[in-house]
Amino acid sequence: MEIMTNQRFRRTAKYLRALLFILAAAATIGAVLYFSVIGYAKLLGPPPLAVPQSTLYMADNGTVIGESNSGQKRYWVPLNDISPALMEAAISIEDKKFYSHGGFDYKRIAGAALADMKAMSKVQGASTITQQYARNLYLEHDKTWKRKLSEAFYTLRLEMNYSKNEILEGYLNTIYYGNGAYGVQAASRYYFGKDASDLNLAEAAMLAGIPKGPSLYSPFASKERAENRQATVLQAMENNGYISAAERNKALSESLKLIGKHENPDLGKAPYFQDAVRNALKNTLKFDDRALALGGLKIYTTLNLKQQKIAEEVMEQEISKDSDIQAGFVAMDPKTGHVKAMIGGRDYKESPFNRAVQAVRQPGSTMKPLLYYAALEQGFTPATTMKSEQTTFRFEDARQPYTPHNFNNKYAEGDITMAQALALSDNIYAVKTHLFLGEKALIETAKEFGITTKMEKVPSLALGTSGVKVIEMAGAYSMMANGGKKVEPVLIERIENQHGDVIYEHSEEAETVLKPELASVLTHMMTGMFDRKLDGYTSVTGRSMATAMSRPYAGKSGTTGTDSWMIGFTPQLVSAVWTGYDKGKPLELSTEQIYSKNVWFQFMEKALEDKPVKKFEPAKDTVGVKIDPQNGKLAGPGCPVKRLTYFKEGTEPVEQCTDHLNEEIHKKRKHKDKHKEKHKEEQSPWYRELF
Structure with a gap:
């Protein structure tokens, strides 16, 4: 034993x-x-936290005008921009020990496992916020052991490398809230029409209850279930000490105003402008397509929604709906180069081809101001005279003779000044100037003005026969408007990444390219197209606008057989308009040739309606004198028309006009004789009246 x-x-x-x-x-x-x-x-090391986020395009006032995403509307916001009530609600209902555990709530896991064993099915979840975040970032939502092990490993890595606040921020920005809304900001905008930072307790509790089952607990799926779930969340918040019983009851009694739509009323505005921005992002700033579509960037553009709306409305009003004519339009701030409005065609859906930045069209006489700037550099003045008459230009080389024509074949048949030649758009004066300067001069000057398209060295270049882009011409005229400083068209002010860090900001040093005194003289010359004092053998080209102008403008129109242009400016704003047919069909109707002028004038008047009237101040080293616009000499006492004209100091005319001297003498003699006769009558005896 x-x-x-x-x-x-x-x-x-x-x-x-x-x-x-x-x-x-x-x-x-x-x-x-x-x-x-x-x-x-x-x-x-730390696992990447990158998730697809919507990239937003903003106007100059911060309004969202465009968005790119992968079908998931998600706008990342930092924890400081999320309502504290929403954070507390999420922690209370999803993971009350979030701040105390290391990624896993073992007691909760054991309880969930026991409940599942009793029910012989999956009836209770035990995932912490960190586990859910790991699943949202890296894994599918299947229920395999492999997925669960991967989830545990990623949870461990997240907890080891990121703070609790970073994890909570990521979770709240990635969780799905139903109806296409990913993250708290998109959900807040969709359900309540407000930012996540502005949610009150009742709204926060309602929102925090949705992720458990978006198709069940969304108030748009079932109001009753959503309210029951809201009550559960509020009770959990009270149990965890975040709110009092009184606050819970008040939140339960509150009636919520639900929106049910993704709010961006200006989404899709200015589609041609947005295309140009995307093109600049890819080709100039070298952003790839994925970064633009999913990177959560904020692109702050230069677009002014008010001016864009005016441009679109004016274009629709002034151009016949039955016409196939197309249009290109750009408005710019001449001081900064910021593009404020852009139209690339009559209908973006029918044709996304952007005629403002892609089309190369003949500018016609809008090229003449650039030519006359080159002439001013070579000693010409606004008073320089040349004969305007039908002329055939012959060349020593093998080139064919060239015979330009004025509009309607009208000529002065005598001398005219450069100021009058510009105002009347005299082609003979322009070609003579071009050939006198040498055909390379205008090409080089155009480059100084920022024109990059190739130009032909031909006599007709003075009349704008080499194609340019609308946006280039708007930039060139901006340099005249700002006194000669270099500006390039700017579409993007700055770019922020998903964390709000500025990763690109436009900056440009103010480089003076043109001579300020000559730019000033040229600008004052360009006011002549609206001044009837410069009428000659024909009327100034802006006569139809002159009587309705509310402020001084400088500008130039241009017409070829197939293209119609109007470009002009004030010190505050430049706009350029082109109209014509895509396939180069001739502009046969007179109404087709004035569309550009009408669009330009109506836009400028309405866009500047609430802006102060600013005059073109003469630059330093310029002097203004009154001249007879017919001959360019100093206006004398007998000159019927006297126009104040600006010159570079030292180049102003010194010879006084004597063309009207005999008329003045005759006028004075007649006045003197009349005065003598009246005096004689006054001295006559009183009785002479009796006989």
């Missing part, structure tokens, strides 16, 4: 030793595995 007891004891001890050995081995293996996993996780 005693022997048997000893044998049992030895056998039991043997089993205990084996069990202890197994447990020790298991513990060792477990420890090795645990530290291996920890070490491997540490070695891998």
Whole structure:
């Protein structure tokens, strides 16, 4: 008996030793595995937190005008811009020990496992906020063991490398709230029409209850279930000490105003402008398509929504709906080069081809101001005269003779000044000037003005026969308007990444390219197209606008057989308009030739309606004198028309006009004789009246 007891004891001890050995081995293996996993996780470092986020395009006042996404509307906001009530609600209902556990709530896991075993099915979840965030970032939502192990590993890595606030911020910005809204900002805008920072307690509790089952607990799926879920969330918040019973009851009694739409009323505005912005982002700033579509960027553009709306309305009003004529339009701030409005065609849906930045069209006489700037540099003045008459230009080389014509074949048949030649758009004066300066001069000057399209060295270049782009011409005229400073068209002011860091900001040093005194003289010359004092053998080209102008303008129109242009400016704003047919069909109707003028004038008047009237101030080293616009000489006492004209100091005319001297003498003599006769009558005896 005693022997048997000893044998049992030895056998039991043997089993205990084996069990202890197994447990020790298991513990060792477990420890090795645990530290291996920890070490491997540490070695891998922080997992990336990148998720697809909507890129937003903003107007100059911060209004969203465009968006690109992968079908998931998500706008990342920092934790400071999320309502504290929403954070507390999410923690209370999803993971009340969030700030105290290391990524896993083991007690909750055990409770959930026990509940699942009793029900013989998956009835209770135990995922922490960190686990859900890991799943949203890296994994599918299937229920395999492989996915669960991967989720645990990513959870461990997140907790090791990121703070609790970073994890909570990421979770709230990635969780799905139903109806295409990903993250709290998109959800807040969709359900309540407000930012996540502005949610009150009742709204926050309603929103926090949705992620458990967006198709069940969305108030648009079932108001009753949503309110029941809201009550559960509020109770959890009270239990966790975030709110009082009184606050809970007040929130439950509050009637919520639901919106149910993704709010961006200006989304899709200015589609041609947005295309130009995207093109600049890819080709100039070198952003790739994925970064633009999913990078959560904020693109702050220069677009002014008010001016854009005016441009679109004016274009629709002034151009016949039955016409196939197309249009290109650009408005710019001449001081900064910021593009404030852009239209690339009559209908973006029918034709996304952007005629404001892509089309190359003949500018016609709008090229003449650039030519006359070159002439001013070579000693010409607004008073320089040349004969306007039908002329055939012959060349020593093998080129064919060239015979330009004025509009309607009207000529002065005598001398005219450069100021009058510009106002009347005299072609003979322009070609003579071009050939006198040399055909390279205008090409080089156009480059100074920012024109990049290739130009032909031909006599007709003076009349704008080499194609240019609307946006280039708007930039060139901006340099005249700002006194000669270099400006290039700017579409993008700055770019912010998903964290609000500025990753690009436009900056440009103010480089003076043109001579300020000559730019000023040229600008004052360009006011002549609206001044009837410069009428000659024909009327000034802006006569139809002159009587309705509310402020001084400088500008130039241009017409070829197939293209109609009007470009002009004030010190505050430049706009350029082109109209014509895409396939170069001739502009046969007179109404087709004035569309550009009408669009330009109506836009400028309405866009500047609430702006102060600003005159073109003469630059330093310029002097203004009154001249007879017919001959360019200093206006004398008998000159019927005297126009104040600006010159570079030292180049103003000194010879006084004597063309009307005999008329003045005759006028004075007649006045004197009349005065004598009246005096004689006054001295006559009183009785002479009786006879």
